[in-house]
Amino acid sequence: MVELESGIRRVTFALPLGIDHVHCYLLEDSHGGWTLVDTGLGLPDAAERWESILHALDEPINRIVITHFHPDHVGAAADVTALTGAPVHQGAEDYDQCVRTWGELRVPARMPGYLRTHGIPESDVEAFEAEAEAFSQLVHFVRDPELLRPGDEVDGWDVLHFPGHADGHIALVRNGVLAAGDTLLASITPNVGLYPDSRPDPLGDYLESLERIAGLDLRLALPGHHAPIADPTARARELIGHHGARLDQTTAALDRSPKTAYDVSLVLFPDELPPVLRRFALAETRAHLEYLVFRDGASRVEEDGRVSYLASP
Numbered sequence: 557m558v559e560l561e562s563g564i565r566r567v568t569f570a571l572p573l574g575i576d577h578v579h580c581y582l583l584e585d586s587h588g589g590w591t592l593v594d595t596g597l598g599l600p601d602a603a604e605r606w607e608s609i610l611h612a613l614d615e616p617i618n619r620i621v622i623t624h625f626h627p628d629h630v631g632a633a634a635d636v637t638a639l640t641g642a643p644v645h646q647g648a649e650d651y652d653q654c655v656r657t658w659g660e661l662r663v664p665a666r667m668p669g670y671l672r673t674h675g676i677p678e679s680d681v682e683a684f685e686a687e688a689e690a691f692s693q694l695v696h697f698v699r700d701p702e703l704l705r706p707g708d709e710v711d712g713w714d715v716l717h718f719p720g721h722a723d724g725h726i727a728l729v730r731n732g733v734l735a736a737g738d739t740l741l742a743s744i745t746p747n748v749g750l751y752p753d754s755r756p757d758p759l760g761d762y763l764e765s766l767e768r769i770a771g772l773d774l775r776l777a778l779p780g781h782h783a784p785i786a787d788p789t790a791r792a793r794e795l796i797g798h799h800g801a802r803l804d805q806t807t808a809a810l811d812r813s814p815k816t817a818y819d820v821s822l823v824l825f826p827d828e829l830p831p832v833l834r835r836f837a838l839a840e841t842r843a844h845l846e847y848l849v850f851r852d853g854a855s856r857v858e859e860d861g862r863v864s865y866l867a868s869p
Contacts (some may be wrong), residue, residue: 557582557612560784562774564733567609569596571628574833575744578628581735581778582613583728585711589618593728593735594780598631598696606636621710622646624722624736625654625770627695629780638745644701645710647717650724651701656753658695666690666752672862674838675816681778683831718769720762721746723755732775739765740791745798749839750846763765763799766792799844806844807853807867814857814864817842 558566563584574742581593590613596602610617617640624647633644646654657663667688671681704710704726706717712730718739728735738746747764755761770792777785785791802824809815809823812819817838824844825837845865848854855866 675818
C-alpha cells in the first residue's frame with residue numbers, strides 16, 4: 557500500500573493475466589474511514605491478501621465503488637464485502653452487464669459463435685471456451701449493489717459515465733483528481749473492443765469520453781494500471797491521436813476484397829500474440845471497423861455466417 561498524497565492510497569495486486577498487476581484506491585472519507593475503488597481479481601487467496609491490507613488501515617472501509625465489471629476490477633468485491641461489511645456501489649448499466657456476463661453467462665455462451673463469425677481460428681475458439689469457465693470462478697461480484705448513475709455523488713466525489721473500455725464504465729472526480737479505472741492509462745492504451753451484447757459503437761463512445769475528460773480541470777488521474785497520470789488532459793489528447801492513427805491504418809488495410817476482422821487484426825497487430833491477446837486485438841479491430849462503417853468509411857458484408865469488411869467505394 558502506497559500513499560500517493562494526503563487522503564489517497566494505492567493498493568496493487570499481481571495478476572496472472574496479459575497485464576501483470578491492477579491498482580485499487582483508498583479515498584479518505586470525509587466522515588472518517590475510506591472509500592475503496594475497485595477490488596482486484598477474485599483469486600483463491602483474495603480474502604487473505606485483503607486481510608493484510610485491512611490490518612494496515614487506521615480506519616474502516618465504509619463503501620466499495622466498482623468502476624467496471626472486468627474481472628480484475630470487480631472480481632474480489634464479495635470477498636472484501638464479507639471482510640468489511642461495506643456496501644458495494646456500481647454503475648447501473650455496468651451492473652446489468654456484469655450480471656449478464658458473470659451471473660447468467662449469456663455473453664460468454666455467445667462468444668464462440670461471435671469469434672467464428674469474425675474469422676478467429678477454431679483452435680483459439682476452443683481455448684476461449686476453457687478460459688471462460690475458469691474466469692467465471694474468479695469473479696465474485698455482489699448481487700443487488702447500490703446503483704450509481706451519472707450525476708450522483710459518493711462522499712463528495714462526482715460520478716461520471718465514460719463508456720468505451722466498458723459500456724457502463726464510471727469514474728469519480730473531486731478537486732481535480734479523477735479515479736479513472738481503465739478509462740485513462742499512462743503507458744498503454746485501454747482496450748476498446750466490440751463484443752456481443754455491447755453498445756454498437758464503443759470507439760465512438762470512447763472518443764467522446766476522452767473529449768469530455770480533456771475538458772475537465774484535472775491535475776491527477778488514478779488509473780487501474782501503471783503510473784498515476786499528472787496531466788490527464790494531455791494523455792486524453794494523446795489517446796485521441798492514437799485512435800486517429802489506428803483508424804487510418806484500418807482504412808489502409810481494406811480494399812474491395814472482403815476481409816474478416818481477424819484478417820484486419822493481423823495487419824493492425826502484426827506481432828504473434830497468445831490466443832487471449834489475439835481475441836482482444838480482434839475486438840479492438842472490430843470497434844475500429846464498425847466506427848468506420850457508421851461513418852461511411854467502410855462497408856460490412858454478412859454472408860454464409862461470416863462478417864467481412866470492404867473499403868467504401
